[in-house]
Amino acid sequence: MVVYGVALLSFCMLAGVFLGRLLGYLLGIDANVGGIGIAMLLLIFIANKKNTAIKIDASSKSGINFWNAMYIPIVVAMAAKQNVLAAISGGWMALTAGVLVVFLSFIAVPILHKLSKSKEH
Amino acid sequence: MIDIFNNTLISNSIITAFLFIGVVTYFSYWISKNLTGGLIHGSAIAIVLGLVLAYIGGLLEGGTKGLADMPIFAGVGILGGAMFRDFAIVATAFGVDIRNLKEAGFIGSVSIVFGVVFSFLIGALVALSFGYTDAISITTIGAGAATYIVGPVTGTALSASTEVIALSVAVGLIKSILVMIMTPFIAPIIKLDNPYSAMIFGGLMGTTSGVAGGLAATNPKLVPYGAMTATFYTGVGCLLAPSVLFLLIDFFI
Numbered sequence: 001m002v003v004y005g006v007a008l009l010s011f012c013m014l015a016g017v018f019l020g021r022l023l024g025y026l027l028g029i030d031a032n033v034g035g036i037g038i039a040m041l042l043l044i045f046i047a048n049k050k051n052t053a054i055k056i057d058a059s060s061k062s063g064i065n066f067w068n069a070m071y072i073p074i075v076v077a078m079a080a081k082q083n084v085l086a087a088i089s090g091g092w093m094a095l096t097a098g099v100l101v102v103f104l105s106f107i108a109v110p111i112l113h114k115l116s117k118s119k120e121h
Numbered sequence: 122m123i124d125i126f127n128n129t130l131i132s133n134s135i136i137t138a139f140l141f142i143g144v145v146t147y148f149s150y151w152i153s154k155n156l157t158g159g160l161i162h163g164s165a166i167a168i169v170l171g172l173v174l175a176y177i178g179g180l181l182e183g184g185t186k187g188l189a190d191m192p193i194f195a196g197v198g199i200l201g202g203a204m205f206r207d208f209a210i211v212a213t214a215f216g217v218d219i220r221n222l223k224e225a226g227f228i229g230s231v232s233i234v235f236g237v238v239f240s241f242l243i244g245a246l247v248a249l250s251f252g253y254t255d256a257i258s259i260t261t262i263g264a265g266a267a268t269y270i271v272g273p274v275t276g277t278a279l280s281a282s283t284e285v286i287a288l289s290v291a292v293g294l295i296k297s298i299l300v301m302i303m304t305p306f307i308a309p310i311i312k313l314d315n316p317y318s319a320m321i322f323g324g325l326m327g328t329t330s331g332v333a334g335g336l337a338a339t340n341p342k343l344v345p346y347g348a349m350t351a352t353f354y355t356g357v358g359c360l361l362a363p364s365v366l367f368l369l370i371d372f373f374i
Binding site (some may be wrong): 009010012013016017020021023024027028029031032033035036037039040041043044046047048055061064065067068070071072073074075076077078079080081082083084085086087088089090091092093094095096097098099100102104105106107109110112113116 | 266297304311326
């Protein structure tokens with residue numbers, strides 16, 4: 001049933017966020033440390049586990065894939081609720097810092113990639 | 122008549138949001154196909170259009186949630202809020218190949234810590250060059266250069282002034298918005314076309330919204346890999362910025 005897929009997705013997210021918050025609490029910070037990443041790992045783990053009590057049949061899959069497909073529309077809604085006005089009215093310092101950080105980080109992507117690949121060989 | 126119309130939209134806010142986002146997306150794909158000949162991807166246009174609407178919403182309502190501050194678009198705020206965003210991000214993991222994840226796991230983790238420190242230092246240097254001389258303000262602005270959540274969390278922990286905290290949020294917002302807009306154009310140059318570099322990318326950028334939007338417009342298949350590392354970033358930032366990184370700045374100032 002479709003709802004099984006959605007329920008599994010919900011379970012993974014709630015479990016992940018709980019563990020993320022718990023991790024944050026143990027580290028002494030009021031933040032969710034990687035909860036969504038943990039939720040993703042949990043879903044991947046369950047989806048790839050063979051011979052378990054949890055069988056994800058085709059209709060359950062469609063419940064997960066629906067939300068996967070809703071990803072881009074949700075991102076568009078996310079863009080429409082950003083505080084763009086505050087970003088623009090942050091002045092020159094905010095603009096300089098934001099632009100520099102983004103461009104230098106872009107440049108760092110292929111550099112880290114090369115470094116990590118060359119270490120392997 | 123108009124009241125009945127508005128009430129219908131307001132009292133069914135999420136449904137209104139579904140329709141609205143559908144129309145925006147359709148319009149964006151139409152522009153992509155007919156005005157850019159498919160050169161600029163429809164989802165990239167939709168995201169930019171969303172940001173423009175957010176700006177207009179901010180001008181009209183003076184709130185902090187862009188378009189979602191207008192009562193008839195309140196549902197856009199729910200649909201685009203952290204809850205649904207994270208739910209959809211988790212769903213993208215369903216298509217992930219474990220081998221790719223294992224291969225890039227180590228460098229992905231390294232890139233998160235490197236990304237936090239790197240962004241922080243750039244932000245701190247800019248704050249310094251703009252005349253900030255106290256360690257608390259410099260740290261808070263540096264933290265904002267990590268993400269717009271790390272900034273205020275750090276600022277509050279260190280009792281920074283509200284102006285500096287607002288500034289750190291602005292830095293993080295600019296970062297997030299730029300990553301959303303620029304990623305599809307920069308991706309071919311920095312070879313962001315495989316799961317391995319997507320995990321490094323997520324760890325270096327760290328802004329979940331920026332990475333989520335930027336990769337969606339670049340190649341949706343890369344989303345789970347980038348999001349995986351990006352979702353750890355804010356937590357690591359909140360851990361490092363008010364502690365180790367503050368002590369570092371305090372030591373040199």
